[in-house]
Amino acid sequence: DTAVSQTPKYLVTQMGNDKSIKCEQNLGHDTMYWYKQDSKKFLKIMFSYNNKELIINETVPNRFSPKSPDKAHLNLHINSLELGDSAVYFCASSQTPSAGNTIYFGEGSWLTVV
Amino acid sequence: TQLLEQSPQFLSIQEGENLTVYCNSSSVFSSLQWYRQEPGEGPVLLVTVVTGGEVKKLKRLTFQFGDARKDSSLHITAAQPGDTGLYLCAGAGRGSTLGRLYFGRGTQLTVWP
Numbered sequence: 026d027t028a029v030s031q032t033p034k035y036l037v038t039q040m041g042n043d044k045s046i047k048c049e050q051n052l053g054h055d056t057m058y059w060y061k062q063d064s065k066k067f068l069k070i071m072f073s074y075n076n077k078e079l080i081i082n083e084t085v086p087n088r089f090s091p092k093s094p095d096k097a098h099l100n101l102h103i104n105s106l107e108l109g110d111s112a113v114y115f116c117a118s119s120q121t122p123s124a125g126n127t128i129y130f131g132e133g134s135w136l137t138v139v
Numbered sequence: 140t141q142l143l144e145q146s147p148q149f150l151s152i153q154e155g156e157n158l159t160v161y162c163n164s165s166s167v168f169s170s171l172q173w174y175r176q177e178p179g180e181g182p183v184l185l186v187t188v189v190t191g192g193e194v195k196k197l198k199r200l201t202f203q204f205g206d207a208r209k210d211s212s213l214h215i216t217a218a219q220p221g222d223t224g225l226y227l228c229a230g231a232g233r234g235s236t237l238g239r240l241y242f243g244r245g246t247q248l249t250v251w252p
Binding site for chain 2: 029056065066067068069070073075080081083115117122126127128129130131132133
């Protein structure tokens with residue numbers, strides 16, 4: 026069973042479109058994250074939710090809107106897609122953050138904006 | 140922004156050689172984590188070090204956390220082709236930044252048979 030699953034795995038879309046990436050975790054964690062990995066493999070946190078509440082918003086453009094219907098799901102909606110949004114987006118989850126807790130990553134969603 | 144400098148960026152070695160990857164920062168972290176990422180997959184946690192000076196061993200991999208909890212190293216003994224991958228270090232924030240992981244830019248390791 027996949028612990029953190031995200032869909033779609035690959036997404037190619039045109040500039041200006043709106044798209045969503047869905048994420049679900051079956052680990053019973055109460056904290057979920059979205060990370061972005063650029064073409065140079067640099068991973069950076071975008072958002073974090075704890076029990077459906079936003080706790081980290083790392084100065085991401087407001088075209089990106091995360092939504093957490095329950096603590097097992099954290100979806101990412103992106104409006105008016107731009108070329109620079111092309112990247113790999115990773116969903117992740119963990120227990121309530123503390124020193125040393127493990128974060129589990131999904132397999133990533135490859136977004137290409139053309 | 141808490142930056143982690145990871146070096147080297149690329150490492151290409153022959154099977155059987157030893158190697159060390161370094162992860163340095165001017166910031167103190169609550170813990171330091173090492174991940175390995177395969178192509179087309181997400182990062183997978185290898186180890187977490189929490190205490191300054193801590194050393195952990197995972198088969199041929201040895202991880203060390205600096206005394207001041209600002210830096211770490213990963214040493215691989217007798218590298219094998221199966222060790223090929225992207226190795227990422229990540230520092231866990233503390234206090235107001237608890238919950239954030241700050242990643243280094245990764246070391247792409249290639250081990251040739």
